[in-house]
Amino acid sequence: MNAAEIFIVVMSLLGLTSLLSLLCGSQRILAGVLNFIGILLASVGMLSLAVRALVYGPVQFSFGTVRVLGLNSQLAFSIDALGAVFIAVITVLSTASSLYSIRYLTHYTHEDPRRYYFPFPLFVGGMLAVVACSDWFWFLVFWEVMTLASYFLVMFENVEQENLSAGFIYFFMTQMTSMGLMLGVILVGHWAGSTSFTAMPGLFHSLALNSPLGLNVLLFLFFIAFATKAGMYPLGVWLPLAHPAAPASVSALLSGVMIKLGVYGLLRIFVWQLPMGSAMKHWGVLIATFGVVSMLMGTLRALGEHDCKRLLAQHSIGQMGYMLLGLGLGMALMQSNPLFAIVALVGCLYHVINHACFKSLLFFNSGAILYRTGTRDLDSLGGLMKMMPVSAACAIVGSLSIAGTPPFNGFASKWLLYQSAIFGSPKMPLYLFYGVIAIFIGTVTLASFVKYLGTAYLGTLPDRFANQPKGCPFSMECVESSLAAACILLGVAPGAVVAVLLNALRPVVEAANLTSTAGALTALPWAGISLQWNGRTSAAVAPTIVLCGLALCVGIGYWIHNAVSVSSRRAEIWNCGELVADERIRYRASSFYQPFKKMFSPVYRKVKLPAISVPNAVIRAFDFDRWIYYPISTAFSRLSVGCSRLHNGVPQMYLLWQVLGCALSIGLVFWLMGGVK
Numbered sequence: 302m303n304a305a306e307i308f309i310v311v312m313s314l315l316g317l318t319s320l321l322s323l324l325c326g327s328q329r330i331l332a333g334v335l336n337f338i339g340i341l342l343a344s345v346g347m348l349s350l351a352v353r354a355l356v357y358g359p360v361q362f363s364f365g366t367v368r369v370l371g372l373n374s375q376l377a378f379s380i381d382a383l384g385a386v387f388i389a390v391i392t393v394l395s396t397a398s399s400l401y402s403i404r405y406l407t408h409y410t411h412e413d414p415r416r417y418y419f420p421f422p423l424f425v426g427g428m429l430a431v432v433a434c435s436d437w438f439w440f441l442v443f444w445e446v447m448t449l450a451s452y453f454l455v456m457f458e459n460v461e462q463e464n465l466s467a468g469f470i471y472f473f474m475t476q477m478t479s480m481g482l483m484l485g486v487i488l489v490g491h492w493a494g495s496t497s498f499t500a501m502p503g504l505f506h507s508l509a510l511n512s513p514l515g516l517n518v519l520l521f522l523f524f525i526a527f528a529t530k531a532g533m534y535p536l537g538v539w540l541p542l543a544h545p546a547a548p549a550s551v552s553a554l555l556s557g558v559m560i561k562l563g564v565y566g567l568l569r570i571f572v573w574q575l576p577m578g579s580a581m582k583h584w585g586v587l588i589a590t591f592g593v594v595s596m597l598m599g600t601l602r603a604l605g606e607h608d609c610k611r612l613l614a615q616h617s618i619g620q621m622g623y624m625l626l627g628l629g630l631g632m633a634l635m636q637s638n639p640l641f642a643i644v645a646l647v648g649c650l651y652h653v654i655n656h657a658c659f660k661s662l663l664f665f666n667s668g669a670i671l672y673r674t675g676t677r678d679l680d681s682l683g684g685l686m687k688m689m690p691v692s693a694a695c696a697i698v699g700s701l702s703i704a705g706t707p708p709f710n711g712f713a714s715k716w717l718l719y720q721s722a723i724f725g726s727p728k729m730p731l732y733l734f735y736g737v738i739a740i741f742i743g744t745v746t747l748a749s750f751v752k753y754l755g756t757a758y759l760g761t762l763p764d765r766f767a768n769q770p771k772g773c774p775f776s777m778e779c780v781e782s783s784l785a786a787a788c789i790l791l792g793v794a795p796g797a798v799v800a801v802l803l804n805a806l807r808p809v810v811e812a813a814n815l816t817s818t819a820g821a822l823t824a825l826p827w828a829g830i831s832l833q834w835n836g837r838t839s840a841a842v843a844p845t846i847v848l849c850g851l852a853l854c855v856g857i858g859y860w861i862h863n864a865v866s867v868s869s870r871r872a873e874i875w876n877c878g879e880l881v882a883d884e885r886i887r888y889r890a891s892s893f894y895q896p897f898k899k900m901f902s903p904v905y906r907k908v909k910l911p912a913i914s915v916p917n918a919v920i921r922a923f924d925f926d927r928w929i930y931y932p933i934s935t936a937f938s939r940l941s942v943g944c945s946r947l948h949n950g951v952p953q954m955y956l957l958w959q960v961l962g963c964a965l966s967i968g969l970v971f972w973l974m975g976g977v978k
Contacts, residue, residue, distance in 0.1 A: 531563025549668025589629025596622030
């Protein structure tokens with residue numbers, strides 16, 4: 302099969318999976334299994350195209366030219382190495398989420414599973430089509446499919462008013478910015494004469510010479526649209542609302558995959574299609590600045606959360622800041638220091654992969670907590686390690702990974718970002734300052750997940766959970782364990798990942814003629830990576846050695862522990878001689894880091910918008926129901942009543958209507974054929 306046929310089969314399979322879910326009725330397990338099989342087969346097909354693109358070069362195919370709204374658009378697809386990286390992330394996590402959903406969705410006993418399994422494959426298909434598409438008009442079409450399907454998934458639990466409000470804000474924010482994307486696509490179509498990706502570099506070059514204002518307006522429209530989807534602060538206000546409202550399996554895809562497509566769009570516009578020049582540098586500084594702000598605000602606000610899913614959602618904003626920092630530094634340094642520009646872009650893409658792994662793992666972990674305990678409130682949890690040992694171990698791996706602790710995967714990508722920020726431009730203190738903030742936020746992230754682990758899994762188990770069954774269903778623990786293993790593997794052996802990402806960045810290197818970056822990042826024999834600068838190794842990281850050192854320390858500690866023959870005993874908590882229930886003396890999540898939160902109190906302050914009084918005349922003018930919908934519906938109702946009187950039960954009357962209808966149809970056909978003048 303050629304690439305076009307494989308793509309058609311993949312999309313047809315996802316559409317068929319979506320339709321079959323409607324036939325399953327209330328059979329949750331059956332619908333989940335069908336959903337998993339369909340997405341697994343579709344993922345295998347798309348992965349085959351991604352591998353082909355990585356090994357043999359871009360995979361391109363087209364289904365012809367379509368002229369819509371005066372735009373010369375082509376339903377064309379091109380999967381290059383960059384698209385292949387994102388396809389791999391989408392397919393792996395979509396398959397994991399569908400497997401996780403089989404048993405996880407059974408605890409939603411009052412919800413219709415068809416409202417989940419019908420839009421789920423469409424959501425996956427929309428994301429895959431966005432990454433594969435090479436025409437901005439059809440990119441926008443698939444972008445809307447992805448957004449609309451994700452909206453229905455966010456609104457799966459539509460009984461609570463809080464979820465309805467979260468769904469509305471998510472839909473409103475994304476659709477408002479999609480209008481900017483739509484306007485940008487229309488401008489591209491009219492200015493360049495085509496909406497193809499290949500027309501963008503020439504258009505940008507022409508605008509840079511003849512209309513810098515037009516260039517910046519166009520870049521601004523694309524930036525706002527993609528930055529909102531990426532969850533950049535302050536445009537990512539929908540993230541802490543939509544993630545808790547959605548099921549954990551959907552939250553894992555929203556945070557682990559969908560918001561990365563905002564980064565994909567920014568990469569396509571600002572790195573792949575925008576020529577080198579002052580515009581790239583200035584926009585790079587702006588994007589890096591927004592990245593640092595997102596890093597600060599998202600992570601600091603996470604310290605004040607005690608709903609485990611809201612905490613993770615706030616961290617999504619913070620971690621997206623790292624990716625935006627890498628993207629911005631790569632753009633800003635492209636002319637002055639191309640070597641560290643490539644290092645920054647590799648770090649950005651590496652963190653895209655790493656964040657997809659550990660953030661999906663943590664959302665699946667929060668889903669396991671909700672599945673077994675029925676609550677997301679960290680203040681009411683504790684001691685779950687005894688009840689959920691596998692999930693506890695996976696939570697530890699995910700927490701250390703997101704905090705950037707070696708030798709886990711988060712450290713490898715953040716290390717590259719630190720290198721580019723601190724050493725990329727010694728004469729530019731701003732970048733050094735950004736690097737210091739990034740390191741500081743890593744420690745704040747670790748503190749936040751100390752709270753998450755300590756309040757959820759450590760301490761004493763509440764009495765109300767004493768009779769709960771241990772662990773979670775195998776499919777859920779299998780997904781968590783696999784992602785935890787991926788976090789360790791991506792951290793221990795970063796050399797292979799860096800090689801793939803350098804291959805993905807080859808078009809950027811060649812377009813800018815950056816031959817000096819060849820061999821700058823190389824894999825070390827012990828699975829680490831080294832950074833070559835001016836022919837010398839300026840920095841290196843070897844996570845395998847770190848892992849061996851940690852294993853040695855643990856072994857020595859275990860030997861010392863066993864060498865001391867002192868028996869231990871379990872005792873009650875000493876409360877100065879007073880008998881107090883464990884629930885009363887539990888150290889709760891809301892009590893963590895109170896001095897720190899007081900110091901940064903403006904970060905946690907909620908802004909209450911003033912109420913706006915609207916004149917009645919304006920309300921009546923915009924009351925479309927009153928002066929458009931109601932008159933039309935009333936007229937239609939009267940017409941229906943009049944038509945109903947024709948049904949008088951007389952057979953001859955019905956026969957007369959048939960004859961008149963047949964004569965009218967024949968006359969209409971002759972008129973259309975030109976037979977009647």
